[in-house]
Amino acid sequence: MSTRTSPPTLPFAARADTLVGSVIDSSTSLLAAQSHDIVRFAMGSPAAEAIPTEVLAEIGTKTIGAGSPDAFDYAATEGDMPLRVALLDELDGTSDATTLERLTITSGGMQGLDLAFKIFVDPGDLVVVESPTYTNGSATALSYQADLLEVAVDDDGMVVEALPELVERAGRTPKVIYTIPTFQNPSGATLSLARREQLLELAREWGSMLIDDDPYGLLRFAGSEVPTLHELADGDPLVYSVRTFSKIVAPGLRVGWLDTDPSLQRLLINAKQAMDTCTNLPAQRLLTGFLTGGHLDTHLATQRREYRLRKETMKEALTEHFDGVARWTDPEGGFFLWMTFEPAIDTEKLFEVALAEGVAFIPGNAFSPDRRFPDALRMCFASTPPDRIREGLARLRSAVDRLAGS
Structure with a gap:
């Protein structure tokens, strides 16, 4: 019986080399592996409390349960x-x-x-x-x-x-x-x-x-x-x-x-x-x-009010901690705010320090195939309540100072 001494050469398609994973999606697993408290500005998703869980559960009982035998x-x-x-x-x-x-x-x-x-x-x-x-x-x-x-x-x-x-x-x-x-x-x-x-x-x-x-x-x-x-x-x-x-x-x-x-x-x-x-x-x-x-119109109206509050809170906290250090966008909707450091900071290096400080974001280079944004980062304001937004940006400033000190 022969014993294999080296891994087999697999017949990959030419496109296999072009398959690029998602830094954003990978952040979910990375954050789940952390044992300390982290303010999560990374994943672009609605806040857990923004998902109409109870309404959907009630609808499910009526429309997917006994009343809809073909639902599966x-x-x-x-x-x-x-x-x-x-x-x-x-x-x-x-x-x-x-x-x-x-x-x-x-x-x-x-x-x-x-x-x-x-x-x-x-x-x-x-x-x-x-x-x-x-x-x-x-x-x-x-x-x-x-x-x-x-x-x-x-x-x-x-x-x-x-x-x-x-x-x-x-x-x-x-x-x-x-x-x-x-x-x-x-x-x-x-x-x-x-x-x-x-x-x-x-x-x-x-x-x-x-x-x-x-x-x-x-x-x-x-x-x-x-x-x-x-x-x-x-x-x-x-x-x-x-x-x-x-x-x-x-x-x-x-x-x-x-x-x-x-x-x-x-x-x-x-x-x-x-x-x-x-x-x-x-x-x-x-x-x-x-x-x-x-339900959708009422749900959207609630979310728009809440997301506006969260974005304004993030802007205020950014001004408090990063005025003169960075600039940022001012969206009129959606989930995201884009921050660029001036003078430049390597946000991939900052990510590791920030994670240890208890805050997560997505480094800017993840959003460019040519890696054009080493000094920028993306933050999602939608998924985090105001008090945690303030805490997260205080932690981010600590991370920036720690990186500069090193």
Whole structure:
């Protein structure tokens, strides 16, 4: 009997080298392994107390229990019809108003992104991404072997006017443009109306798919509404809109939706059937009950008030501890605030010290495939109550001073 003396050579696909893990998602396991108290600004999720657990449990008893014998069966790949209809009614009159044939239910917003890159991106295709951008979005593009072109973000979102020169320099037009236009992750910035219109014009000129990833648009707590890219596109098939219930109801349900040209739905169904057959039906039924029961509007109003309070608390604490040391964004909604140290501090080194001090964040380089933000970090204000926000930023200042002293 032979004895193996070296590990086998496994027949990896060429794309295996392009699979990039998520620093954000990995932070969940990292923080769970810590035994000391930590103020958690890292994960971009609603606060535990913001999830309507009792309402969902009551709905579950009625709609998934004895009253719904098929609740644990397979669902239609495009989504359970009662949820699609309830969602259609909920969106009526909003900037995301749509029609039934444009809606596809997905397993979270991430599946919507994966489907987009799977359907539209070939190896070597150019994909425009914001810089900084959502780690998981750029990682998904890379998993389909895209070449990424990073475009800067300022207080008005993606610097769209820089795109033509960047594309000319790249020597080819992008196959896909990926944007988070409202309360962007990680900066919190919102793409201005003028830039939204210009971005649509460029997508049409180049024939580029425009992935409109908007998980936070319903969480505006200040400022004026801006029409969504979906509304401005007026049915243009180049606009592919990704939405999710993860940020507005509960992330663990893993339910989102796509709004796309009806001609795409058969292809989306084919691609999704090769992934998971259908989105979790019990979760769809829970959300149907939540929507038809009239709970979403009340829930969102409560969350907007609370998130505004938490953001203002974070701004006040930042001014107290970091005035003259850093600058930060001032989002009008969503979950995130982006902080840049001046003079620069290596936030990856700071992360280790801060974790020991009892506070966690995501270092800026995680949000750029080219690692362009070594002196920045992202903090989620939505998941932490005001008193803990103040404590967390005091701990962060201690960590900065400790790092400087070392």
